[in-house]
Amino acid sequence: MWAQVVHQWGQEVVYEQVSDPVPKPDEVLIRVEACGVGRTVLNYIGGQLGARPEQLPRIPGHEAVGVVVQAGDAVRGIRPGDSVMAYFYLVCGDCDFCRQSHEPLCRNFAGNVGVARDGGYAEYLVLPAVNALPLPGGISPVQATVIPDAVATPLHVCRRASIGPGDVAVIFGAGGGVGIHMIQMVRVFGADPIAVDLGEPKLQAARSAGAVAAIDFTAPDFADQVRRAAPRGATVAIDFVGQPDTLAHALEILDRRGRLVVLTTFPGVMFPVSPRQMVLTELTIMGSRYASRWEVAQAARLVAEGKITPVVSEVVPLAEVGRLHDRLRRGLLVGRGAVVPAPR
């Protein structure tokens, strides 16, 4: 089959022919119909999850959607012909956290699809059956690529941070794939989203997605603009950028009793927090890690019901994924991108 392959962490993928994957008894073989392209894939290809040479060569892509063509002998509940989407954390399904529907905290976590095992930048993909989640009808494969990460992750944020009516949530990195769906999800939960990003195209997309205000991060009066947009104060800040300056700005604009939700991380990145400030303002800082399998299913339901509209702005053939990577690196891709394998 044709696939995009990482031969060196940190270098661009290579389009080449590789052997078709074969499923083990507890795995399924999926014909990939589409795979999402976003900043997270670039971070993975860049080696942010460890850059282990023993994991090479590797087919990246964790937001895969497709049709099951073969199920291993031990697989129950999934049949050839089923439309599925990838749950991209490799979890055991048996530990206490998995059993409480906190799979991202799995005690036997084995890594991510697209890093620890091959992902969806290919014509075919083999996944453990536990990682192939049913896709509701009526959603196109390209639209569905946003569900497993870009819609499910915001759903978990809203539940984790108890976002609800009366909240004003400021989203840093709101014009990217996860951010643009975070805007919509904040509204689904009854709160007001304020978008923060760089450049007019992303700010415009954020407004279209439902942001009550969209503010350029580099504006000299940035904090004042946030205060004008949220006169009663920002109650939640959600950071998808993961840099010391965005985190510092997030702390600066939060009102008393504010909650800072941290999602994007890089090795070695730290930011200063004053314990005194935490106490005086009753500040809460929380991490939010991906989403449970149940939350991914709920995310799919919200898309099927039309409550969340997938924002996939650019779709290219699998062979041309490098073009999308390039636009992502230059900060030009609005929302998510997707690749589609050539028909065989």
Ligand SMILES: [Zn+2]
């Ligand atoms: Zn587990």
